[in-house]
Amino acid sequence: MADKKNILTYEGLKSLEEELQELKVNKRREVAQKIKEAREQGDLSENAEYDAAKDEQRDIETRIEEIDKILKNAEVVVEDEVDLNKINIGCRVRIMDMEYDDILEYKLVGSTEANTLKGKISNESPVGQALIGKKIGDTIEVETQSGAIKYKILEIQRSN
Helix, strand or coil, X not given: CCCXXXXXXXXXXXXXXXXXXXXXXXXXXXXXXXXXXXXXXXXXXCCHHHHHHHHHXXXXXXXXXXXXXXXXXXXEECHHHCCCCCCCCCEEEEEEECCCCEEXXXXXXXXXXXXXXXXXXXXXXHHHHHHCCCCCCCEEEEEECCEEEEEXXXXXXXXX
């Protein structure tokens, strides 16, 4: 089975590359120093600092491996080339919740970058899936645990 493509915006790609560099260069060095200092304290069988440093090292290596895999299968969306006639990954959309007249703004991104606190929703989320391919003026309906929610698409714009 082929690995799933990780769809990223250019911003998401840069962010992951910076995190990877930080982990490989700085965090590895810091944790190696912690392990060295803990070893110098003697008996490792009851050395909490040593155990904590080894756990941190494992977490760092796991994250490095995870980012490497994401980047290896990355497909970058060129946001300047996004068609603004219909919604796609890389667009910023303004939609209105038809029931509450709330206007919401989201950037549609791949699942790797999704962060609802920053207004970034995944193309794989229920709302993201419903938005893909729609045009200004279209109405979508999204099934949630509390029932169906209707949204009207007000605006599609470039995210940068």
